[in-house]
Amino acid sequence: MxxxxxxxxxxxxxxxxxxxxxxxxxxxxxxxxxxxxxxxxxxxxxxxxxxxxxxxxxxxxxxxxxxxxxxxxxxxxxxxxxxxxxxxxxxxxxxxxxxxxxxxxxxxxxxxxxxxxxxxxxxxxxxxxxIARNKEMISCLIKLTGREREVMTLAVQGHTNKEIASCLGISHRTVEIHKSKIMQKTGASNLLDLARIVRESDAGE
CATH class of the missing domain: 3.40.50.2300 (Response regulator)
Structure with missing residues:
Protein backbone atom coordinates (compact mmCIF):
# COMPACT_ATOMS: atom_id res chain seq x y z
CA MET A 1 0.00 0.00 0.00
CA ILE A 131 17.93 8.96 2.75
CA ALA A 132 17.51 9.96 -0.91
CA ARG A 133 20.62 12.14 -0.75
CA ASN A 134 22.66 9.36 0.87
CA LYS A 135 21.55 6.88 -1.80
CA GLU A 136 22.62 9.35 -4.47
CA MET A 137 26.01 9.80 -2.81
CA ILE A 138 26.52 6.06 -2.46
CA SER A 139 25.62 5.54 -6.13
CA CYS A 140 28.24 8.14 -7.08
CA LEU A 141 30.92 6.39 -5.03
CA ILE A 142 30.03 3.02 -6.55
CA LYS A 143 31.07 4.42 -9.94
CA LEU A 144 34.67 4.76 -8.75
CA THR A 145 37.27 2.20 -9.75
CA GLY A 146 39.32 0.40 -7.11
CA ARG A 147 42.31 2.65 -7.73
CA GLU A 148 40.15 5.77 -7.59
CA ARG A 149 38.80 4.62 -4.22
CA GLU A 150 42.34 4.20 -2.93
CA VAL A 151 43.28 7.69 -4.11
CA MET A 152 40.07 9.15 -2.65
CA THR A 153 40.64 7.52 0.75
CA LEU A 154 44.16 8.92 1.01
CA ALA A 155 43.08 12.32 -0.32
CA VAL A 156 40.29 12.83 2.21
CA GLN A 157 42.72 11.78 4.96
CA GLY A 158 44.76 14.84 4.03
CA HIS A 159 47.63 13.28 2.11
CA THR A 160 49.26 15.34 -0.64
CA ASN A 161 49.44 14.17 -4.25
CA LYS A 162 53.14 13.38 -3.75
CA GLU A 163 52.40 11.27 -0.68
CA ILE A 164 49.56 9.45 -2.46
CA ALA A 165 51.79 8.74 -5.44
CA SER A 166 54.52 7.35 -3.20
CA CYS A 167 52.07 5.25 -1.18
CA LEU A 168 50.40 3.70 -4.24
CA GLY A 169 53.51 3.45 -6.40
CA ILE A 170 52.14 5.64 -9.18
CA SER A 171 53.18 8.95 -10.70
CA HIS A 172 52.17 12.37 -9.44
CA ARG A 173 50.42 13.01 -12.77
CA THR A 174 48.44 9.76 -12.47
CA VAL A 175 47.22 10.86 -9.03
CA GLU A 176 46.01 14.15 -10.52
CA ILE A 177 44.14 12.30 -13.27
CA HIS A 178 42.47 9.99 -10.73
CA LYS A 179 41.47 12.93 -8.53
CA SER A 180 39.98 14.72 -11.51
CA LYS A 181 37.89 11.67 -12.38
CA ILE A 182 36.83 11.26 -8.74
CA MET A 183 35.58 14.85 -8.61
CA GLN A 184 33.73 14.40 -11.89
CA LYS A 185 32.03 11.15 -10.85
CA THR A 186 31.04 12.32 -7.35
CA GLY A 187 30.15 15.89 -8.24
CA ALA A 188 32.40 17.18 -5.46
CA SER A 189 33.68 20.73 -5.94
CA ASN A 190 36.77 20.34 -3.71
CA LEU A 191 38.39 17.98 -1.20
CA LEU A 192 36.29 19.26 1.70
CA ASP A 193 33.15 18.56 -0.30
CA LEU A 194 34.46 15.12 -1.21
CA ALA A 195 35.20 14.36 2.45
CA ARG A 196 31.63 15.37 3.36
CA ILE A 197 30.20 13.07 0.69
CA VAL A 198 32.28 10.15 1.96
CA ARG A 199 31.34 10.85 5.59
CA GLU A 200 27.62 11.22 4.92
CA SER A 201 27.45 8.19 2.65
CA ASP A 202 29.14 6.09 5.35
CA ALA A 203 26.59 7.35 7.90
CA GLY A 204 23.72 6.48 5.57
CA GLU A 205 24.78 2.92 4.89
Whole structure:
Protein backbone atom coordinates (compact mmCIF):
# COMPACT_ATOMS: atom_id res chain seq x y z
CA MET A 1 0.00 0.00 0.00
CA UNK A 2 1.64 3.25 -1.13
CA UNK A 3 1.19 6.26 1.15
CA UNK A 4 1.05 9.42 -0.97
CA UNK A 5 -0.07 11.52 2.02
CA UNK A 6 1.54 11.55 5.47
CA UNK A 7 -0.23 9.10 7.76
CA UNK A 8 -0.26 8.66 11.51
CA UNK A 9 0.18 5.04 12.54
CA UNK A 10 -1.08 4.26 16.04
CA UNK A 11 0.13 1.21 17.97
CA UNK A 12 -1.77 0.78 21.24
CA UNK A 13 -3.36 -2.27 22.83
CA UNK A 14 -6.18 -0.21 24.38
CA UNK A 15 -9.08 -0.05 21.89
CA UNK A 16 -10.63 2.98 23.61
CA UNK A 17 -7.37 4.91 23.33
CA UNK A 18 -6.96 3.93 19.68
CA UNK A 19 -10.48 5.12 18.87
CA UNK A 20 -9.98 8.40 20.75
CA UNK A 21 -6.67 9.14 19.02
CA UNK A 22 -8.07 8.23 15.61
CA UNK A 23 -11.01 10.60 16.12
CA UNK A 24 -8.77 13.51 17.16
CA UNK A 25 -6.42 12.99 14.24
CA UNK A 26 -9.11 12.37 11.60
CA UNK A 27 -10.97 15.54 12.70
CA UNK A 28 -7.80 17.45 11.82
CA UNK A 29 -7.98 16.05 8.28
CA UNK A 30 -4.99 13.75 8.75
CA UNK A 31 -4.87 10.15 7.59
CA UNK A 32 -4.56 7.57 10.35
CA UNK A 33 -4.28 3.80 10.78
CA UNK A 34 -4.39 1.91 14.08
CA UNK A 35 -2.88 -1.38 15.22
CA UNK A 36 -3.48 -3.34 18.44
CA UNK A 37 0.15 -4.43 18.89
CA UNK A 38 3.67 -4.14 17.54
CA UNK A 39 3.63 -7.42 15.63
CA UNK A 40 0.49 -6.42 13.71
CA UNK A 41 2.08 -3.15 12.66
CA UNK A 42 5.36 -4.77 11.63
CA UNK A 43 3.48 -7.37 9.58
CA UNK A 44 1.52 -4.65 7.80
CA UNK A 45 4.51 -2.32 7.30
CA UNK A 46 5.49 -1.42 3.75
CA UNK A 47 8.54 0.66 2.73
CA UNK A 48 6.20 3.21 1.15
CA UNK A 49 4.65 4.04 4.54
CA UNK A 50 5.21 7.75 5.18
CA UNK A 51 4.34 9.86 8.19
CA UNK A 52 4.88 9.10 11.88
CA UNK A 53 4.03 6.47 14.46
CA UNK A 54 2.41 6.94 17.89
CA UNK A 55 3.41 4.11 20.20
CA UNK A 56 2.09 3.11 23.60
CA UNK A 57 4.94 2.18 25.94
CA UNK A 58 3.27 -0.53 28.02
CA UNK A 59 1.92 -3.26 25.72
CA UNK A 60 1.74 -7.05 25.95
CA UNK A 61 4.43 -8.83 23.96
CA UNK A 62 6.75 -6.32 22.32
CA UNK A 63 6.52 -3.10 24.33
CA UNK A 64 6.89 0.39 22.90
CA UNK A 65 10.59 0.88 23.61
CA UNK A 66 11.37 -2.52 22.12
CA UNK A 67 9.33 -1.59 19.04
CA UNK A 68 11.33 1.63 18.74
CA UNK A 69 14.54 -0.42 18.75
CA UNK A 70 13.06 -2.75 16.14
CA UNK A 71 12.18 0.20 13.89
CA UNK A 72 15.77 1.44 14.15
CA UNK A 73 17.19 -2.03 13.45
CA UNK A 74 14.95 -2.40 10.37
CA UNK A 75 15.84 1.15 9.25
CA UNK A 76 12.18 2.18 9.28
CA UNK A 77 12.38 5.97 9.11
CA UNK A 78 9.02 6.79 10.75
CA UNK A 79 9.49 9.39 13.53
CA UNK A 80 8.19 8.10 16.86
CA UNK A 81 5.85 9.79 19.32
CA UNK A 82 5.42 7.90 22.60
CA UNK A 83 2.13 8.05 24.48
CA UNK A 84 1.78 6.41 27.87
CA UNK A 85 -0.06 6.48 31.15
CA UNK A 86 2.89 4.96 32.98
CA UNK A 87 5.80 7.15 31.98
CA UNK A 88 8.81 8.01 34.13
CA UNK A 89 11.91 10.13 33.60
CA UNK A 90 14.38 7.28 32.83
CA UNK A 91 11.87 5.85 30.34
CA UNK A 92 11.37 9.18 28.59
CA UNK A 93 15.12 9.81 28.48
CA UNK A 94 15.68 6.41 26.87
CA UNK A 95 12.93 7.11 24.33
CA UNK A 96 14.28 10.54 23.37
CA UNK A 97 17.84 9.22 23.14
CA UNK A 98 16.49 6.54 20.81
CA UNK A 99 15.30 9.29 18.48
CA UNK A 100 11.69 9.81 19.58
CA UNK A 101 10.16 13.14 18.59
CA UNK A 102 8.22 13.45 21.85
CA UNK A 103 7.03 11.56 24.92
CA UNK A 104 3.45 12.35 25.90
CA UNK A 105 1.39 11.17 28.85
CA UNK A 106 -2.25 10.08 28.79
CA UNK A 107 -4.74 11.64 28.59
CA UNK A 108 -3.20 13.79 25.88
CA UNK A 109 -4.54 17.22 24.94
CA UNK A 110 -5.68 17.31 21.30
CA UNK A 111 -3.77 20.50 20.46
CA UNK A 112 -0.55 19.14 21.96
CA UNK A 113 -0.95 15.88 20.05
CA UNK A 114 -1.48 17.64 16.74
CA UNK A 115 1.54 19.90 17.28
CA UNK A 116 3.66 16.80 17.87
CA UNK A 117 2.22 15.05 14.80
CA UNK A 118 2.99 18.00 12.53
CA UNK A 119 6.52 18.24 13.95
CA UNK A 120 6.93 14.50 13.30
CA UNK A 121 5.70 14.92 9.71
CA UNK A 122 8.34 17.63 9.16
CA UNK A 123 10.97 15.29 10.58
CA UNK A 124 9.72 12.48 8.31
CA UNK A 125 10.17 14.65 5.23
CA UNK A 126 13.70 15.52 6.35
CA UNK A 127 14.56 11.86 6.92
CA UNK A 128 13.24 10.85 3.50
CA UNK A 129 15.26 13.65 1.90
CA UNK A 130 18.39 12.59 3.79
CA ILE A 131 17.93 8.96 2.75
CA ALA A 132 17.51 9.96 -0.91
CA ARG A 133 20.62 12.14 -0.75
CA ASN A 134 22.66 9.36 0.87
CA LYS A 135 21.55 6.88 -1.80
CA GLU A 136 22.62 9.35 -4.47
CA MET A 137 26.01 9.80 -2.81
CA ILE A 138 26.52 6.06 -2.46
CA SER A 139 25.62 5.54 -6.13
CA CYS A 140 28.24 8.14 -7.08
CA LEU A 141 30.92 6.39 -5.03
CA ILE A 142 30.03 3.02 -6.55
CA LYS A 143 31.07 4.42 -9.94
CA LEU A 144 34.67 4.76 -8.75
CA THR A 145 37.27 2.20 -9.75
CA GLY A 146 39.32 0.40 -7.11
CA ARG A 147 42.31 2.65 -7.73
CA GLU A 148 40.15 5.77 -7.59
CA ARG A 149 38.80 4.62 -4.22
CA GLU A 150 42.34 4.20 -2.93
CA VAL A 151 43.28 7.69 -4.11
CA MET A 152 40.07 9.15 -2.65
CA THR A 153 40.64 7.52 0.75
CA LEU A 154 44.16 8.92 1.01
CA ALA A 155 43.08 12.32 -0.32
CA VAL A 156 40.29 12.83 2.21
CA GLN A 157 42.72 11.78 4.96
CA GLY A 158 44.76 14.84 4.03
CA HIS A 159 47.63 13.28 2.11
CA THR A 160 49.26 15.34 -0.64
CA ASN A 161 49.44 14.17 -4.25
CA LYS A 162 53.14 13.38 -3.75
CA GLU A 163 52.40 11.27 -0.68
CA ILE A 164 49.56 9.45 -2.46
CA ALA A 165 51.79 8.74 -5.44
CA SER A 166 54.52 7.35 -3.20
CA CYS A 167 52.07 5.25 -1.18
CA LEU A 168 50.40 3.70 -4.24
CA GLY A 169 53.51 3.45 -6.40
CA ILE A 170 52.14 5.64 -9.18
CA SER A 171 53.18 8.95 -10.70
CA HIS A 172 52.17 12.37 -9.44
CA ARG A 173 50.42 13.01 -12.77
CA THR A 174 48.44 9.76 -12.47
CA VAL A 175 47.22 10.86 -9.03
CA GLU A 176 46.01 14.15 -10.52
CA ILE A 177 44.14 12.30 -13.27
CA HIS A 178 42.47 9.99 -10.73
CA LYS A 179 41.47 12.93 -8.53
CA SER A 180 39.98 14.72 -11.51
CA LYS A 181 37.89 11.67 -12.38
CA ILE A 182 36.83 11.26 -8.74
CA MET A 183 35.58 14.85 -8.61
CA GLN A 184 33.73 14.40 -11.89
CA LYS A 185 32.03 11.15 -10.85
CA THR A 186 31.04 12.32 -7.35
CA GLY A 187 30.15 15.89 -8.24
CA ALA A 188 32.40 17.18 -5.46
CA SER A 189 33.68 20.73 -5.94
CA ASN A 190 36.77 20.34 -3.71
CA LEU A 191 38.39 17.98 -1.20
CA LEU A 192 36.29 19.26 1.70
CA ASP A 193 33.15 18.56 -0.30
CA LEU A 194 34.46 15.12 -1.21
CA ALA A 195 35.20 14.36 2.45
CA ARG A 196 31.63 15.37 3.36
CA ILE A 197 30.20 13.07 0.69
CA VAL A 198 32.28 10.15 1.96
CA ARG A 199 31.34 10.85 5.59
CA GLU A 200 27.62 11.22 4.92
CA SER A 201 27.45 8.19 2.65
CA ASP A 202 29.14 6.09 5.35
CA ALA A 203 26.59 7.35 7.90
CA GLY A 204 23.72 6.48 5.57
CA GLU A 205 24.78 2.92 4.89
Missing amino acids: IMHEPTVFIVDDDAAVRDSLMLMIEQAGIRVQAFANADTFLSAYHPDFFGCIIIDVKMPGMDGLRLQEELTWRKIALPVIFLTGHGDIPMSVRAIKGGAVDFLTKPVIREKLLVCVRAAFAEAKKRISD
